[in-house]
Amino acid sequence: MKRSWLIMGAVFLISALILAACGGGGSAAESEGTESYEQPPAEYASMTNPVKGDASAISAGSETYATNCASCHGQTGLGDGPAGASLDPHPGNLQEAGSEASDAYLYWRISEGGAMAPFNSSMPAWKGVLSEDQIWQVVAYIQTLSN
Ligand code: HEC
Incomplete structure (x- = not known):
């Protein structure tokens, strides 16, 4: 039980990192007002x-x-x-x-x-x-x- 929570936590962290990385790329376009x-x-x-x-x-x-x-x-x-x-x-x-x-x-x-x-x-x-x-x-x- 404890272990599966750890794994879920790790998966969550990794997805958060990936999202943050993608978001960083998008914000440049956003500041130009063109979004995507x-x-x-x-x-x-x-x-x-x-x-x-x-x-x-x-x-x-x-x-x-x-x-x-x-x-x-x-x-x-x-x-x-x-x-x-x-x-x-x-x-x-x-x-x-x-x-x-x-x-x-x-x-x-x-x-x-x-x-x-x-x-x-x-x-x-x-x-x-x-x-x-x-x-x-x-x-x-x-x-x-x-x-
Ligand atoms: C049969 C369902 C349907 C109806 C009715 C419909 N739409 Fe859409 N519309 C969509 C779908 C699905 C998309 C998303 C895919 C795309 O961009 O082509 C979309 C996309 C759009 C977009 C682009 C949004 C974006 O974020 O790029 C606009 C603007 C839009 N619709 C306006 C309208 C307006 C105004 C009407 C009515 C006059 C209308 N739609 C009627 C299904 C519909």
């Missing part, structure tokens, strides 16, 4: 959200979100919606993406979805389903989620 989000392709790269922080856009975006996104991403964006539970890869944490990813990244990912490398996920493409305005509204909403 992919760079959007050229046609999206310079886009900025024209309605960021706009109250009526955020409210329209929250309705679009509740109808189209919450089933997978969860009511509060944590990725815990019922339809997302069995997906692999799992729906992203939109509270994190909303505060850390660029406007361009969010617009790109919502427009084009996950049917491409490196994502290869069941995130739907909303281009053609939602208008450009609606996508920016939902981006504006996601950008409020971590508040």
Whole structure:
């Protein structure tokens, strides 16, 4: 009994060390504000959200979100919606993406979805389903989620 606790302790220590080592590598990217989000392709790269922080856009975006996104991403964006539970890869944490990813990244990912490398996920493409305005509204909403 005592011995197995010792082994567990050692395993825990080793994983903590590995995590600390990886975390050290990630913090450099974090301080540049890019975290680990992919760079959007050229046609999206310079886009900025024209309605960021706009109250009526955020409210329209929250309705679009509740109808189209919450089933997978969860009511509060944590990725815990019922339809997302069995997906692999799992729906992203939109509270994190909303505060850390660029406007361009969010617009790109919502427009084009996950049917491409490196994502290869069941995130739907909303281009053609939602208008450009609606996508920016939902981006504006996601950008409020971590508040
Ligand atoms: C069928 C389930 C499903 C629905 C519905 C869905 N998503 Fe996703 N979404 C995913 C999955 C799975 C991922 C994670 C894999 C990836 O990045 O492609 C994802 C990723 C994302 C990302 C990238 C997150 C990151 O951390 O990089 C954004 C942004 C996003 N979704 C927004 C939305 C929005 C906005 C809607 C509604 C208009 C929506 N999603 C609807 C499944 C879904």
